[in-house]
Amino acid sequence: MTTDQQNPSALPAASAPAPSWGQRFWRFPLTRIVLAVFITALSVGLTMSFFSSLAGETKRIMWPELLGAAAALVSYYAYVRLFEKRPVAELSRAKALRELGGGLLLGVLLVAAVIGLLALAGSYRLTGVNGWSVALLVPLAEMILVGVFEEVLCRGIVFRITEGSLGSWLALTISSLIFGLAHAPSAQSSPLAIAIAVVAGAFFAAAYMMTRRLWLCIGIHVAWNYTLGTICSVAVSGRESRGLLQGELSGREWLTGGAYGLEASVLTLLLLTAVGVVFLSKARARGHIVAPSWPGLRRG
Known part of the structure; x- marks a missing residue:
């Protein structure tokens, strides 16, 4: 008896059949992104439409938005389990409350820091x-929906799937540009506002890279929007807000953000850049930087 006959593991393994055209199509990153966005957006739209028509006027105030946020998470979870066939680690319950709570606190502190710096400069x-x-709780439902939906789409889908093929740095660049351009249609938008939105996209991507979960990103996003608009009565992405505090902004538009709000202030740009660099350094230290998988982008 030969050695190969004695040890079946020594026999050459049969080569796996090449994937079909259809399999390659459904595995292609852009296909996966479009499919995941379609499933998530459709589920959110249908959920909000259904419950808005079902509920009376008094119950329509917050529930459609909150259920829409839940639909975004559930549909994304279902997409990953059914199509990617893997555990949904980015929505893991491990550390979820701590990271979500930490994100909420950080979002509040970031707004407070920008307002405080403006006050010191005599501009607030x-x-x-x-x-x-x-009534101050009513806008919270919308901010939860916006925070959850945008983070699932921009970080959970666009950034994560792109990162799997192109690596962390190209994915961060592409997803940040998309996030920034998505904020361009506002009538009060400016080149500085769009640039800061791009930096904000990189900031949120860095937060995701650091934890490899969406909870921190969602917490920061929700708290930033709610604190800025409903607590401090400052415009959010060009939308006027009236909330708990009454304040006046004065001074150069590049400093105060003008009609667009603090998201067009150079102080926000500097703060997000500084904190984002900390997130990226921690992501690198934890080994969370993903190398490109496409052969043409690999080193060596």
């Missing part, structure tokens, strides 16, 4: 307080 003055009411 607190003029009064409108007083607390339950």
